[in-house]
Amino acid sequence: MNRIAFILDGKEIVLYCDPLKRLIDVLREDKSITGVKEGCGQGECGACSVIIDGNLVNSCLVPIGSLNNSIVLTIDGFKESKRFEVLRQAYEDAGSVQCGFCTPGMIMASEALLAKNPKPTEEDIRIGISGNLCRCTGYTMIVEAIKLAAERGKGLW
Incomplete structure (x- = not known):
């Protein structure tokens, strides 16, 4: 288990988890952020789109371990x-x-x-x-x- 710290929808998050776990799984399963949808699971459809450090990214392709010191914005945070x-x-x-x-x-x-x-x-x-x-x-x-x-x-x- 690795320590991963980042900003999620304006809040500092610290997780201890497998660094290869997909961001979409962390969002939906661990953080109950269900506005992010899983469509294809292969980065083809964009249903799981989030913004990481100002860039649009398919969260189904992002290993959570790559997010240290990043800023992640989901639809659930953006809707405010x-x-x-x-x-x-x-x-x-x-x-x-x-x-x-x-x-x-x-x-x-x-x-x-x-x-x-x-x-x-x-x-x-x-x-x-x-x-x-x-x-x-x-x-x-x-x-x-x-x-x-x-x-x-x-x-x-």
Whole structure:
């Protein structure tokens, strides 16, 4: 068992566990953070997306031992922010949520994109969400939601 210390959703966390345990398992099983979904378990779908040190990452691919001194933001922590509310409302207004399974990962991909590029082009948006799959809405309404959020959230990102 290794000691692993990092910031999770704004709180300092210290764990003693197998350093090869996947981050998604720690989040869901040990920390009861269920907004992070496991879809494929192979880094292909983006349902488990989190932001680590400002970068969008599939948590199913991250060994917990690699997180020492990192900052991890999940959808559960992000939902407490003003930026989340802007994104949530934009997704709702654009009609971009159907079954909702991909939505947490898409929201995190949207946040990661807008944090780095608050005025993205449509091409920037499509590239920014390209690692996240949606089987219900397609992508047009999701792209529209991100455009709306960028417009409405001026000054937040």
